[in-house]
Amino acid sequence: MREVRNRGRLWRGVFAVLLAFSLVAVACGDDDTSGNGGDGDPYAAPGSAADAFDMYNAMSGQARTDALIAAAQEEGSLIFYTASSGMEPVIEAFEDEYDINVELFRGNADTVLLRITQEFEAGFYGVDVFDDAEAFTVARLGMTYEYVNPALTDAIPGYDPATHVAATRLSVYTQGWNTDLVDDSEVPDDIAGFTDPAWCGRLSMDPRDWVWYIGVRDYYLDQGWTEEEVDDMFRTLAECSRFDRGHTTQAQLLLAGEFDASLTVYTQSVDRELEDDAEAPIAWRKSDGSWVKPLVFFPQGASLMKNAPHPAAAMLFVDFLLTEGQQILALKDKTPTAIAQAGGPLEGIPNADLHQVDFDKFYDRDTWATRFDELLTAGG
Amino acid sequence: MTDDQRATSVVDRAGPDGKPGGPGLLQRWFTRLLSVKSVTLLIVVIVIGYLALTPILYLLHGVFFEDDGFTFDAFTRAYEFSGFGTMVKNSLIYAAGAAFVSFVVGTTLAYIAVRTNVPFRSLLIVAALVPLIIPGLLYTISWIMLGSQNVGFINQISKAVIGRPIVNIFSMAGMIWVEAAHTGPLVFLFMAAAFRSMDPALEESALVCGASRWTMLRRVTLPLVRPAIGGGMLIVAIKALEGFEVPALLGLPNKIYVFTSRIYFEVQNFDFGAGGALSINLLLLSVVGVFAVNRLRGGEKEFATVTGKGFRPQRIDLGRWRWPIAVGVVVWFIITAVLPFLVMVYTSFLPYYQRFSFGAFSKFSLDNYRDLFDNEIFLQSVKNSLVLSIGSATIIMILVGLAAWLVVRSRLKGRNILDQLTFLPLVVPGLVMGVALSYVYLRNPLPWQIYGSIWILMISYVTRFMPYGMRYAVPALTQISPELEEAAQVAGASWWHSNRRIVLPLIMPGLLAGWIYIVITSIRELSSSLLLYSPGNEVLAIVIWLFNEKGELTTVSAIGVLLVLTLIVIVAVAYKMGSRIGLQEE
Numbered sequence: 001m002r003e004v005r006n007r008g009r010l011w012r013g014v015f016a017v018l019l020a021f022s023l024v025a026v027a028c029g030d031d032d033t034s035g036n037g038g039d040g041d042p043y044a045a046p047g048s049a050a051d052a053f054d055m056y057n058a059m060s061g062q063a064r065t066d067a068l069i070a071a072a073q074e075e076g077s078l079i080f081y082t083a084s085s086g087m088e089p090v091i092e093a094f095e096d097e098y099d100i101n102v103e104l105f106r107g108n109a110d111t112v113l114l115r116i117t118q119e120f121e122a123g124f125y126g127v128d129v130f131d132d133a134e135a136f137t138v139a140r141l142g143m144t145y146e147y148v149n150p151a152l153t154d155a156i157p158g159y160d161p162a163t164h165v166a167a168t169r170l171s172v173y174t175q176g177w178n179t180d181l182v183d184d185s186e187v188p189d190d191i192a193g194f195t196d197p198a199w200c201g202r203l204s205m206d207p208r209d210w211v212w213y214i215g216v217r218d219y220y221l222d223q224g225w226t227e228e229e230v231d232d233m234f235r236t237l238a239e240c241s242r243f244d245r246g247h248t249t250q251a252q253l254l255l256a257g258e259f260d261a262s263l264t265v266y267t268q269s270v271d272r273e274l275e276d277d278a279e280a281p282i283a284w285r286k287s288d289g290s291w292v293k294p295l296v297f298f299p300q301g302a303s304l305m306k307n308a309p310h311p312a313a314a315m316l317f318v319d320f321l322l323t324e325g326q327q328i329l330a331l332k333d334k335t336p337t338a339i340a341q342a343g344g345p346l347e348g349i350p351n352a353d354l355h356q357v358d359f360d361k362f363y364d365r366d367t368w369a370t371r372f373d374e375l376l377t378a379g380g
Numbered sequence: 381m382t383d384d385q386r387a388t389s390v391v392d393r394a395g396p397d398g399k400p401g402g403p404g405l406l407q408r409w410f411t412r413l414l415s416v417k418s419v420t421l422l423i424v425v426i427v428i429g430y431l432a433l434t435p436i437l438y439l440l441h442g443v444f445f446e447d448d449g450f451t452f453d454a455f456t457r458a459y460e461f462s463g464f465g466t467m468v469k470n471s472l473i474y475a476a477g478a479a480f481v482s483f484v485v486g487t488t489l490a491y492i493a494v495r496t497n498v499p500f501r502s503l504l505i506v507a508a509l510v511p512l513i514i515p516g517l518l519y520t521i522s523w524i525m526l527g528s529q530n531v532g533f534i535n536q537i538s539k540a541v542i543g544r545p546i547v548n549i550f551s552m553a554g555m556i557w558v559e560a561a562h563t564g565p566l567v568f569l570f571m572a573a574a575f576r577s578m579d580p581a582l583e584e585s586a587l588v589c590g591a592s593r594w595t596m597l598r599r600v601t602l603p604l605v606r607p608a609i610g611g612g613m614l615i616v617a618i619k620a621l622e623g624f625e626v627p628a629l630l631g632l633p634n635k636i637y638v639f640t641s642r643i644y645f646e647v648q649n650f651d652f653g654a655g656g657a658l659s660i661n662l663l664l665l666s667v668v669g670v671f672a673v674n675r676l677r678g679g680e681k682e683f684a685t686v687t688g689k690g691f692r693p694q695r696i697d698l699g700r701w702r703w704p705i706a707v708g709v710v711v712w713f714i715i716t717a718v719l720p721f722l723v724m725v726y727t728s729f730l731p732y733y734q735r736f737s738f739g740a741f742s743k744f745s746l747d748n749y750r751d752l753f754d755n756e757i758f759l760q761s762v763k764n765s766l767v768l769s770i771g772s773a774t775i776i777m778i779l780v781g782l783a784a785w786l787v788v789r790s791r792l793k794g795r796n797i798l799d800q801l802t803f804l805p806l807v808v809p810g811l812v813m814g815v816a817l818s819y820v821y822l823r824n825p826l827p828w829q830i831y832g833s834i835w836i837l838m839i840s841y842v843t844r845f846m847p848y849g850m851r852y853a854v855p856a857l858t859q860i861s862p863e864l865e866e867a868a869q870v871a872g873a874s875w876w877h878s879n880r881r882i883v884l885p886l887i888m889p890g891l892l893a894g895w896i897y898i899v900i901t902s903i904r905e906l907s908s909s910l911l912l913y914s915p916g917n918e919v920l921a922i923v924i925w926l927f928n929e930k931g932e933l934t935t936v937s938a939i940g941v942l943l944v945l946t947l948i949v950i951v952a953v954a955y956k957m958g959s960r961i962g963l964q965e966e
Contacts, residue, residue, distance in 0.1 A: 079915070085929040103915035106926060111911045114815060122822035126832065207632065242550075242633035248931040249629070252733040256531050258524065272931050277731040277743075377463060 042120060043142035047306025049314075050145060056315050057148035064149075068319070069098060071312030077101040078313040081116055082131040083109040084169065084300065086268070086333030090325045097320075100313050109134055116143070125307035128314035131168060131321070133211075135303040137363065139164035145306040147315070152322040155339045157351060165301035167338035168321045169329060172297040172346070172354070173212040176270045177261040178254050180281040187261075187286060190293040191216060192233055194263065200240035202260035204250055207243040209264045210365075210372035215296030215357040231375060237263060238376045255282050271334035271345050289348055298357045299338060417875040421790075424782040425798060431843045432801040435808045436663075438816035443656040454653030458646060463637060471639040474555055474627070475620040479613050481560035485712070486567025487609070491601070492709060493568075494575040497695045499706050505572070505955070506948055509896070510717035512565035513947045514724070515904045515924060516625035518940040521933070522720035523549050523558045524629065525727075531735040533723070550633045559626045561716040563619060567612045569893040570852065574608035575601075576889040577859045583696070608855035610673040615851050618666055618806055624907075643809055652812060662807035670803045674796060721944060727937035748938040757918045764834060765903050765920040772841035773898035776849040777891045779842075784853035784887075785879070789862060799850070806847040810907025813840060818911060832914045840908045845898045852897070856890020857883070892958035896951055903943070 056068060080102055091102045113134040119126060120143050130138055138144060144164040153159045156167050177187060188194060194203060220230045241263060244250050250262045251269040273280045285291050302321050308314045326337045330344035337344060361368050443454045493504045511519060526533050527549030535545035548554060586596040627638045639658065646655035698705055727733060729744040752758050780802060786792065787799045817840055821831040830836050860883060868878035906921040913922055927935045
């Protein structure tokens, strides 16, 4: 019997060792944030690329561009993280122009943010440029470096160098409708018009769009509505809408005629379909060019990572994003750009009609996502 | 093999040799430890334990430890919201409904395909797998195109004929239907393997003794495959509880919330603690489930139908029911496989997603396929996906084949812990698995660079799909009576030799079924891949996701069509090769 017991002990021992090993694997990084990238608090440290960035930030004009091109070609490549789905043509153009290889990691906003934070905390510095709405969050945490190039950034409305984020794109929330099912004359002038009982059961919204909720809420508060009135409007909209996750899924189902109108699509979700086929029965602007108010947007922008392994290529790429990149995004990908482009998707819309989502609320995701969720549950 | 090692095998089965202590004990202990068998099994236990515990410990750490130490706050955040009761009720109805329907359908089809002389059997086996091959997103969207009240093709016809829609896919029944049709093949694979390894002599005896076919099925056939049924039902129910696409696309529009909707909400808000606290339920459920299935397995010989006695799988003659049953099977496949596939083919030729109309045919083109082959990363991703899915399926089936031997055959204490360990990764949400793995491999405990390479995806897939492999391997081995290997060992074969020459061929149908299932599902794995892939290591699921994000569902459909056609070839080849090693049929 003893041998059997011995063997039992042996296996129990193996399990114990495994448990301990896995625990170590999971826990070993808890206090170790220095990793292979430097000493002390990596968030407070200036970053390994600081000197290079300082040098280029102090330069301007052709001298700056020449220095960047020479150094970037020496570096040879660039690692770019983004959640944008339309960056491929920009990258292709950049690679063609400078002969620098771009390695692209694309995920949804949440996974890109997770990845970049996890890598940074482990001291794994494998990214040069990050472009997304979450760039503001990443910059606030202390992972980025300042980008100084007034020749380009002066054209970005509301640019604040302290944010370390050069806005490249605007995510503009709008309302789209299926033109086979909805006549222009039915479309209301503002979003509150969709609370009309005639629309009930014909709408869809994305239940994750708490950022849209913040923007629309603030717009109506500015118009003199009370908080209760605004919340009532959202409850009614939620009650009269079905919920469909994902802006592109919404656009697809809208095209197929599954519902008549979507309360939460991006302008480019609609414009890309029209680019593919001008006869596609979908629109976010009426035939006279007008749209449903308010157009709420959140800027997405590029940041230089302060430990970028390829600092010159990183800076050259941000320059490119703010010049040729803007044209490509606006004209080829139909994405609204931070620097308005002639013939772009927001042509004819004055800046005063574009309402930026409040940054402070955007950073307070817990409060506002939960609040929006509660309104939807109450309405749903 | 030495006499000592041979003695060890016998000790394993027959108990202690009765000599306590003495100077030879330590020596024998070491000899035993260093035998091929012990070293192999030890490695298997270490690898499985390491793979399974890493994400689970990460999950538990997130749930119970926050900035200020040990806490239950995550539970408060996770469970304190309105509508909790309804959500639990919905989840249970959904999971139980899907498990029941897929069980009935999968088992019936498997029995017909394996044990009867119904026509077009090989076609049936391949066709049964089609719903599994179609990525969940596409399968669900295809069903919207078929069963939505506004645009569904089936309802378009019913409106024309009887003036009203007849199905509503955006309902609990619709959710159960789509989930069951999608997971039916999982049960099918399970049960087909079990039926294939079943000695028909027992059924024949029942018939000879005057039992009706129905009595034979109820009293003989189904009880004999109880371990496979238990394993299959458990995995389908937990998969339904954990599944995301169907509830998100079909439940959400009508505000039918299930458990995963909430887990997803918490994880999206980066509250892994609360998301994990919700997953703990699944964890407990699966521990109890595995325990119950093990109990169901009962005594070793109870379900062993492949014994030392001659065994030749034979088919039952359906007689006059042969053709009616064939027609029923064909109708089922038209509904669950052919129609959704045709929706994909239709969409793949269109410039934009639209409901069915004859006018749309004028817009047909091959542009989507052209876009696909113009895309630089598409071909690279196909290669990566094939390497990863075939590689992970092979690694898993080798690992779980050996683990199943430990669990089913050995008398070692703690063997059931190993069984539980292999099952645990099933309850870890994909994104949490991704976070856990990147956390660990960014602080690499192994001597090779894992993060940023294709290996991190391999580790993720092996971990995520190990539970499925194990559920295939255990019932397969349970059906094989140990007397066969004992006979070989008495005749002088080593442990390794007797397993390779006798056990492996006999459990091949089960291992092959698991292998095929893992190849197919790992190609679709997205949630952890999205976090773990790196430039150059893109997989097909990532490419599908990228196109879908751009709103190009038509191109995604083109990928779906190619995927179905490619995987059907792989499955057919696998069956062909597997049958050379496994049981030869009549």
